Amino acid sequence: MIHVMGAGAYGTALAVSLAQNGPVTLWLRDKVQAKEIQETRENRKRLPGVRLPDNLTVTSAMPAPKDGELTLLAVPTQKLRGFLESHVAQLGRGPLIACCKGMELGTGLSPTKVISALRPQGISAILTGPSFAADVARGLPTALTFACADAESGTGIQAQLTTPNIRVYRTTDVIGAEFGGALKNVMAIGCGAVIGAGLGESARSALMTRGFAEIVRVATTHGAQRDTLSGLSGFGDLVLTCTSEQSRNYMYGQSIGRGDVFDETVTVEGAATARAMTQLAQDQGLDLPVTTAVCGLVQGKLKVRDAMDMLLSRPLKEE
Ligand SMILES: NC(=O)C1=CN([C@@H]2O[C@H](COP(=O)(O)OP(=O)(O)OC[C@H]3O[C@@H](n4cnc5c(N)ncnc54)[C@H](O)[C@@H]3O)[C@@H](O)[C@H]2O)C=CC1
Ligand SMILES: O=C(CO)COP(=O)(O)O
Numbered sequence: 001m002i003h004v005m006g007a008g009a010y011g012t013a014l015a016v017s018l019a020q021n022g023p024v025t026l027w028l029r030d031k032v033q034a035k036e037i038q039e040t041r042e043n044r045k046r047l048p049g050v051r052l053p054d055n056l057t058v059t060s061a062m063p064a065p066k067d068g069e070l071t072l073l074a075v076p077t078q079k080l081r082g083f084l085e086s087h088v089a090q091l092g093r094g095p096l097i098a099c100c101k102g103m104e105l106g107t108g109l110s111p112t113k114v115i116s117a118l119r120p121q122g123i124s125a126i127l128t129g130p131s132f133a134a135d136v137a138r139g140l141p142t143a144l145t146f147a148c149a150d151a152e153s154g155t156g157i158q159a160q161l162t163t164p165n166i167r168v169y170r171t172t173d174v175i176g177a178e179f180g181g182a183l184k185n186v187m188a189i190g191c192g193a194v195i196g197a198g199l200g201e202s203a204r205s206a207l208m209t210r211g212f213a214e215i216v217r218v219a220t221t222h223g224a225q226r227d228t229l230s231g232l233s234g235f236g237d238l239v240l241t242c243t244s245e246q247s248r249n250y251m252y253g254q255s256i257g258r259g260d261v262f263d264e265t266v267t268v269e270g271a272a273t274a275r276a277m278t279q280l281a282q283d284q285g286l287d288l289p290v291t292t293a294v295c296g297l298v299q300g301k302l303k304v305r306d307a308m309d310m311l312l313s314r315p316l317k318e319e
Contacts, residue, residue, distance in 0.1 A: 001025060002160070003063050003071040005083065007037065008267065009133035010099060011074030012047045016137045017163045019053040026058045034060035050137040065092045070160055072127065076267050077102030077111055077182075084118040095123040095148075095157055101181035101237075102269040108280040110178035112147075123153055126174060127161060128181040129232035130240040132247075136166065143167045145233040147177035169232060176228030179219035181237060183291065185249040185270030186277065187211035188241035190294045190307075192253020197304040199257075208242050210311075211290045218277070218286060256297050257304050271298045289314060 004015040007028035015026040028034050037043050038058040041051055052058070065071050071091055075083045077100045096119065098111035109117065115124035129144035136142055146161055146168045148154030158170040171177060190211060191204045215238070216229050228234060241247045249270040255262040262268075278295040281288040289311055296302030302310075 001065075001069055003027065003065050003069065004074055005071060005087075006074040007034070007043055007046065007058065008074060008076075009046045010136075011072070012043045012050070012052075013133035013137035014072060014074060014099060014127075015056050016047075016050060016052060017139070017166055018161070019056040020163045020165075021160070023055045023057070025063045026056060027062060028058070028060060031060040034058050047133060047137055050134075062087055062090045064090060065094050067093050069094045070097060070157060071095070072097045072099050073111075073115070074099040076100055077114075077269055078105060078272050080104070080111055080114050081118065084115065088118050091119070093122050095125060095153065097146075097157070097161075098124070098126045099128075100269070101128060101185055102273040103178075103182045103276040103280070105272045105276045108276050108283075110175070110182065112174055112178060123148065123150060123157075125149075125154065125157065126177055126181075127168075128177050128237070129169075130237040131166075132240075132244070134246070139165045141165055141167070143169065143232055143236075145169050145171060145177050145228075145231060147171050147174040147228075147233070149174050171228055171231075173225045173228040175222055176219055176224030177233040179222065179224050180215060180229050180231075180234030182269075182273050183211075183215045183218070183277065184234065184238040184241050185268075186274045186291050186294050187215070187238055187270075188247055188249035189253035189256070189268070189270045189274065189298065190290060191242040192247075192250040192255075193257040193294075193297055193304045194253075194308070196254035196257020196260075199304070199308060203308065204242065207290065207311075208238060211242075212238055214288055214290050218281070218288060218291075221284075221286065253297075270294070274298055 015024045112124040125148035131142040162168045252268045274295040293307040
């Protein structure tokens with residue numbers, strides 16, 4: 001049995017795909033909604049048009065995972081601490097696998113660090129990489145990174161997370177996987193803003209590339225390996241998110257660029273992460289020009305043109 005916590009778009013999609021291997025429980029906090037999804041076999045709110053397989057059970061009763069059973073945490077990064085504070089005692093001693101991308105506002109902590117802070121014993125790991133929920137749920141091919149500091153346990157979990165349409169690669173570089181996944185969303189907001197403001201695709205390419213250099217710089221400063229950042233969870237997800245209109249971060253950026261209002265209920269991880277990383281950069285004396293510019297955009301303190309001018313007028317240097 002695999003347990004998935006959070007029936008948002010991604011939690012539901014992962015549950016659907018994993019159910020190809022065996023029984024899965026999908027937990028959500030709202031009793032009425034859980035009953036409706038379990039009965040209609042569809043998560044109309046978050047993942048419309050996808051029929052849930054028979055061996056996927058949707059419930060609002062918190063399951064009690066047995067030792068060794070995997071629990072996937074698919075709530076947004078900024079909600080992870082609150083979720084764990086309420087439920088960590090019930091989750092047992094099995095591996096807890098974050099399926100979210102971001103850094104926590106206020107602490108600058110990554111998802112696995114938040115998990116370890118609330119449950120110091122046991123494995124905390126992360127599943128990340130380029131994949132839209134709708135693609136995963138429809139059985140389209142995807143490749144993800146599973147990062148677990150313990151190589152032996154990681155190998156076993158990698159096999160359990162692999163499904164007919166999700167090919168899972170393994171790494172022990174948790175820091176690299178988490179920084180790549182968190183910061184690609186920040187860059188996607190910036191790229192969306194560039195396109196929304198009509199600055200052109202050449203400008204977007206410049207921003208993506210310099211954004212990637214920034215991700216590598218900050219992540220390696222924190223101990224990440226370059227290879228991880230060039231892989232699925234870094235470069236791979238950056239490309240997907242900065243170029244696809246399926247991405248909420250990218251579309252949020254576009255709305256900033258156009259000066260439109262964006263639906264505040266939509267999950268946009270990069271907005272809080274830009275603020276968390278800008279704070280971290282200030283505390284640690286790091287230079288993160290793109291992230292800082294995106295932070296200015298999401299806080300409404302900068303216009304896209306001014307942000308671009310700021311980046312373009314920095315001192316000239318070697319690439
Ligand atoms: N949607 C996608 O295509 C992908 C999403 N992700 C990541 O997955 C994570 C979740 O995103 P989505 O599922 O798309 O978001 P979503 O907005 O579709 O759903 C979030 C869910 O979390 C639940 N939730 C919020 N706070 C909670 C709490 N304290 N306790 C229990 N449940 C809580 C909400 O009720 C909602 O159902 C994010 O970090 C995102 O970056 C990763 C890859 C793809
Ligand atoms: O992380 C994602 C794709 O890998 C989903 O991106 P958005 O959260 O921007 O929709």
